[in-house]
Amino acid sequence: MLQQQKLTEQIRTHALKLGFDACGFAKAQYLPDEARRLEEWLNQERHGTMGWMNYHFDKRVDPTLLVPGAKTVVSVLASYHHPKHNEQIGIKDRPLISKYAQGRDYHKVLKKNLKKLFKFTEEKLGNLEGRIFTDSAPVLDKVWAQRAGLGWIGKNSNLLNKDIGSFFFIGEMIIDAELSYDSPVTDHCGSCTKCLDACPTDAIYEPYRVDATKCISYLTIELKEEIDKQYQTNIENWIYGCDICQDVCPWNSKSVLAQFEDLHPRDYVADRDLNFWENLTQEQYDETFEGSAIRRAKFDKFKSNVSIVSSNLSQN
Structure with a gap:
């Protein structure tokens, strides 16, 4: 168990060294509550024309179907916040583009660094089977980040973190190695609307x-x-x-400010x-x-x- 905890912390430390702002670990397992809520949301057609939300439903709520033998979901957060963004809040007299899209494509930035984290993990654990994801497959990323102790899903459905806020991207490694798992944090939205x-x-x-x-x-x-x-x-x-x-x-x-320069506006x-x-x-x-x-x-x-x-x- 001590060795498992040590490996977990080594992976977390390396994730932060790479430039991620947080890293957490959750047990890979079927998500019955989320499956029920997602099915209800889809049945109400709240997804509109995003037909792909209907695809691979079983994999979306069970990571072991995405990665056979999966035991751990490693979640990372990468801030895209920049001082320039504060100047854009409340502007009404010119066109605006969402902050997350003002830099380089986040898929490319996160995948590049998740590959480095996966390689590091593989070197530490030996034979390792797994996949990396960043908004690129049927993965409930906010749910897994919440389970990994990286925040709570707020009233606007975004993941919120007390120390980081919500201007960040989420990425995952789903791997077949068992590690030490973090505990979810409580909701801190309170009565705010x-x-x-x-x-x-x-x-x-x-x-x-x-x-x-x-x-x-x-x-x-x-x-x-x-x-x-x-x-x-x-x-x-x-x-x-x-x-x-x-x-x-x-x-x-x-x-917090983005550490990955490619995510700067x-x-x-x-x-x-x-x-x-x-x-x-x-x-x-x-x-x-x-x-x-x-x-x-x-x-x-x-x-x-x-x-x-x-x-x-x-x-x-």
């Missing part, structure tokens, strides 16, 4: 429950068809994603005005968003968002 009160589309329809079909992030990224007229005004000046429910969260008053993405986005060509789109998560919204979708925001800003 700032996220519910601030959401322009009422997407947070009750504490801890989000209707994705009303969420600005969904409307500006995942929804392929035109945004319904009733929500076009509500997206305000967001041309890609939304940070409102995180900006108002008290726990983000002490967000790129000025040529964060500081553009409406005129630039309105005149953006396909070629400029490809050049500006090279290696960026924003490419998930194709050119036509992005330009449609810009058109809606332009109309909204002209009415201010």
Whole structure:
């Protein structure tokens, strides 16, 4: 047991050395409560056009089906917060892009460093079977991070950490080695309802429950068809994603700064005005968003968002 604890702490220490802001460990097992809640959410069609949420349901709630013989889910957090982001809070007179998308594609950054962590773990443990993930497979990342003691799932459905806030990405290693497990932390949202009160589309329809079909992030990224007229005004000046429910969260008053420089905002993405986005060509789109998560919204979708925001800003 002492050896197991020592190995666990060595992995955690190495994760922090690599630049992750936190690392926790949870036992890999079937998630019956989460399976019930997810099934209910899907049956209510709160996922909208994200049909992929229906795929691999069994694997989504049981990591041992993703990695046969899995015993441990190692979760890591990587902050993307930057001082520049504080200047963007509350801005209403120019287009905004969600903070997480202003730097390099987080999938690339986290996977690169998770591979290093996996290699380190393999060297320590010998033969190791497992996989790494970062929002790239049917993994309930927030649930596993919560079980690993890295925070609690708040009323806006984001993972919240008392020391880090919520402006971070989550990654996992699911491995077939048994390690020492962390304990979940308690909920610290209390009676606060700032996220519910601030959401322009009422997407947070009750504490801890989000209707994705009303969420600005969904409307500006995942929804392929035109945004319904009733929500076009509500997206305000967001041309890609939304940070409102995180900006108002008290726990983000002490967000830690990103250690991975690739996650820092790129000025040529964060500081553009409406005129630039309105005149953006396909070629400029490809050049500006090279290696960026924003490419998930194709050119036509992005330009449609810009058109809606332009109309909204002209009415201010």
